[in-house]
Amino acid sequence: xxxxxCIKQVPDTTDIKWTENNTIQREGVESIINPFDxxxxxxxxxxxxxxxxxxxxxxxxGPIQAEKMLRQAIxxxxxxxxxxxxxxxxxxxxxxxxxxxxxxxxxxxPDFDLxxxxxxxxxxxxxxxxxxxxxxxxxxxxTFVKELKECENTxxxxxxxxxxxxxxxxxxxxxxxCVLKGFEETTRAKINGYIKAxxxxxxxxxxxxxGLTPEETGIKGSPTFVxxxxxxxxxxxxxxxxxxxxxxxEKISEFGGISNE
Amino acid sequence: xxNIMLYTEVTKExxxxxxxxxxxxxxxxxxxxxxxxxxxxxxxxxxxLAEEFKEAFINSGFDYxxxxxxxxxxxxxxxxxxxxxxDVINEVKPExxxxxxxxxxxxxxxxxxxxxxxxxxxxxxxxxxxEKGQLAATRPTFGGxxxxxxxxxxxxxxxxxxxxxxKPAPENIVxxxxxxxxxxxxxxxxxxxxxxxxxKGVNTAINELDSAEIIVAGGxxxxxxxxxxxxxxxAESIGACVAASRGAVEMGLAPADIQxxxxxxxxxxxxxxxxxxxxxxxxxxxxxxxxxIIAINTDEKAPIFDIxxxxxxxxxxxxxxxxxxxxKTG
Numbered sequence: 001x002x003x004x005x006c007i008k009q010v011p012d013t014t015d016i017k018w019t020e021n022n023t024i025q026r027e028g029v030e031s032i033i034n035p036f037d038x039x040x041x042x043x044x045x046x047x048x049x050x051x052x053x054x055x056x057x058x059x060x061x062g063p064i065q066a067e068k069m070l071r072q073a074i075x076x077x078x079x080x081x082x083x084x085x086x087x088x089x090x091x092x093x094x095x096x097x098x099x100x101x102x103x104x105x106x107x108x109x110p111d112f113d114l115x116x117x118x119x120x121x122x123x124x125x126x127x128x129x130x131x132x133x134x135x136x137x138x139x140x141x142x143t144f145v146k147e148l149k150e151c152e153n154t155x156x157x158x159x160x161x162x163x164x165x166x167x168x169x170x171x172x173x174x175x176x177x178c179v180l181k182g183f184e185e186t187t188r189a190k191i192n193g194y195i196k197a198x199x200x201x202x203x204x205x206x207x208x209x210x211g212l213t214p215e216e217t218g219i220k221g222s223p224t225f226v227x228x229x230x231x232x233x234x235x236x237x238x239x240x241x242x243x244x245x246x247x248x249x250e251k252i253s254e255f256g257g258i259s260n261e
Numbered sequence: 262x263x264n265i266m267l268y269t270e271v272t273k274e275x276x277x278x279x280x281x282x283x284x285x286x287x288x289x290x291x292x293x294x295x296x297x298x299x300x301x302x303x304x305x306x307x308x309x310l311a312e313e314f315k316e317a318f319i320n321s322g323f324d325y326x327x328x329x330x331x332x333x334x335x336x337x338x339x340x341x342x343x344x345x346x347x348d349v350i351n352e353v354k355p356e357x358x359x360x361x362x363x364x365x366x367x368x369x370x371x372x373x374x375x376x377x378x379x380x381x382x383x384x385x386x387x388x389x390x391x392e393k394g395q396l397a398a399t400r401p402t403f404g405g406x407x408x409x410x411x412x413x414x415x416x417x418x419x420x421x422x423x424x425x426x427x428k429p430a431p432e433n434i435v436x437x438x439x440x441x442x443x444x445x446x447x448x449x450x451x452x453x454x455x456x457x458x459x460x461k462g463v464n465t466a467i468n469e470l471d472s473a474e475i476i477v478a479g480g481x482x483x484x485x486x487x488x489x490x491x492x493x494x495x496a497e498s499i500g501a502c503v504a505a506s507r508g509a510v511e512m513g514l515a516p517a518d519i520q521x522x523x524x525x526x527x528x529x530x531x532x533x534x535x536x537x538x539x540x541x542x543x544x545x546x547x548x549x550x551x552x553x554i555i556a557i558n559t560d561e562k563a564p565i566f567d568i569x570x571x572x573x574x575x576x577x578x579x580x581x582x583x584x585x586x587x588x589k590t591g
Contacts, residue, residue, distance in 0.1 A: 132372075224380035
C-alpha cells in the first residue's frame with residue numbers, strides 16, 4: 001500500500017511577535033511541522049504496523065528550508081520525502097496550493113492508495129487544502145477522522161467526529177482522509193530514525209517539473225487574495241478590575257446566579 | 262438580478278441547522294448593499310422533508326429556495342451533495358455563496374469551490390460588501406494574532422462562517438418565498454463512500470457545554486495537571502462545566518472535545534470564567550457572546566481583559582483555591 005502524507009511547515013503560533021509596523025515578525029520565528037500533520041503521520045505509521053508492504057511518502061509545498069521538516073517526518077517513520085518548491089508558488093491560496101500538490105501527485109506519485117492530511121493547519125486554519133486535493137484528483141474524501149479501523153488494501157473504515165456524535169464511513173481506495181488528533185499517544189522519533197533521516201535523499205521538484213505554468217500557481221493562480229491585514233482591535237475600558245478575592249467572588253455570584261441555599 | 266445563496270444544513274435529526282438563520286440575517290444586510298440582491302437557499306434532503314421547512318424559509322427573508330430531494334440524500338454524502346451543489350450553483354449563478362463552518366460545511370465547501378474553480382474563505386468572523394460591490398470576508402489567522410480581509414477574483418465568491426458568530430434576525434422577515442424543485446442529477450453516480458453507522462452524542466462533554474449556564478475555562482496559564490485539578494474543584498464549587506483553550510489541549514491538560522474557540526466549540530453561557538487564558542481572537546470567537554465574561558490572568562495586558570465585564574490580575578494557582586473556599590462557604 002502506498003500512502004502519501006501531506007505536511008505543512010508552519011510558524012509556531014504561540015511564539016509570534018510584532019514589528020513596529022504591525023506586521024508579523026517572521027525572522028527568528030521557530031518553524032514546526034503542523035501538529036495535525038504529525039497526527040497524519042501517526043495514522044500512516046499505525047497502518048504500516050497492520051498492513052504489509054506499506055510505503056509512506058511525506059510531501060510538502062514550501063520554501064527550501066522545509067527540507068528540514070521532511071527529514072523530521074522521515075525520523076518519525078516516513079520512508080521518503082518530496083519537496084515541491086518554487087519562488088513562483090508564493091502567495092498561493094488553498095485552491096492554488098491544492099492544484100500544485102495535485103499536479104505533483106499526478107505526475108510523480110500516480111499509483112498511491114491513500115492520502116492522509118491533517119484536518120487543519122494551525123497558521124491558516126482553513127481545512128480546505130485536503131478536500132481541494134481530493135476533488136482535483138477525483139477521489140473520495142473523509143474529513144474530521146478520529147480513528148481508522150478495518151483497514152485493508154482495498155478499503156478502510158473511518159470514524160468521523162462530528163458535532164452530533166461519531167459517524168463511521170467505509171471508503172474504497174484510493175481515497176483521501178483528513179485527520180484529527182487520534183486516541184493514542186504521540187509518536188516520538190527514535191535514534192535510528194534520526195540516522196535514517198540524516199542520510200535520506202529528499203526529492204525536490206520545481207514548478208516545471210510537475211507541469212504547471214506561472215498562471216496556475218502562486219498568487220496568479222489564486223482566486224483569493226488578502227486585501228488588508230490588521231491587528232485585532234479590542235475595546236478596553238469596559239473591564240472592571242477587582243482588587244481582592246472577595247470582590248471577585250461577589251461578581252461571580254451576581255453574574256452566575258449561584259445559589260448558596 | 263444578483264443573488265446571495267446560502268447552503269442549508271439539515272441535522273442528523275432532520276432539523277434545520279441554526280447557522281442558516283444567522284447567515285440569513287447577515288445576507289439581508291449584504292443584500293441591501295447589493296441593490297437588494299435576492300437571497301436564496303439551497304436545500305438538499307430526503308424526499309418530502311422540504312415541506313416541513315417551508316414556513317421557516319418564508320419567515321427568514323428568503324426570496325428563493327432551491328430544493329433537491331431524493332431518497333439517496335437522507336444522509337449527508339460528500340460525493341452526492343457536492344455534485345448537486347455544483348450543478349445548482351452553475352445553473353443559478355449566484356455572486357456569493359455562504360456555508361456554515363460546521364463539520365459538514367467544512368467538508369462540502371472546499372469540494373464545491375474547487376469544482377467551480379473559485380475561491381473560498383474559511384471560517385469568517387466578518388462579512389461586508391466593499392465599495393466595488395465585492396464580498397470582503399474577514400477572518401483571524403496566525404493563531405488569531407492577525408486579522409485578514411480577503412477578496413475573491415472569481416465567481417461565485419464563497420465563504421464559510423462558524424455558527425454563533427452572527428446573530429439571527431430578532432423578528433420574522435416575511436417574504437413571498439418561491440420554492441423551486443430541482444431534480445438531482447445523481448442517478449449515474451456510484452458512491453465510493455458508504456455509510457456504516459452513526460453513534461449519537463458519545464461526547465457528552467460537548468452536549469453539556471452547549472447548555473451550560475456557567476463555564477470555567479482553563480488555558481496555558483493552568484500549566485500542569487495540578488493546575489487543572491484546581492480548576493475542576495473551583496468549577497464544582499459553583500456548579501460550572503469545565504472547558505479549555507487550544508493551548509491547554511495542546512499541552513495535554515484537557516481533552517480536545519472541551520476546547521473552546523475557532524477549532525473547537527462556540528459557547529454562549531450566562532457566565533464564562535477564563536482562567537490563565539490570554540485571549541487570542543481564535544479563543545474569543547468561541548466565547549465572546551457569553552452574557553458575562555470574567556478573567557483571571559497574571560498579565561494585566563492580556564487581551565482577554567478587553568472583553569471582560571470584570572477580572573482579577575493574579576496567579577490562578579493562588580486565586581482559584583481562595584475563590585473556591587469563599588464560594589463554597591458562601
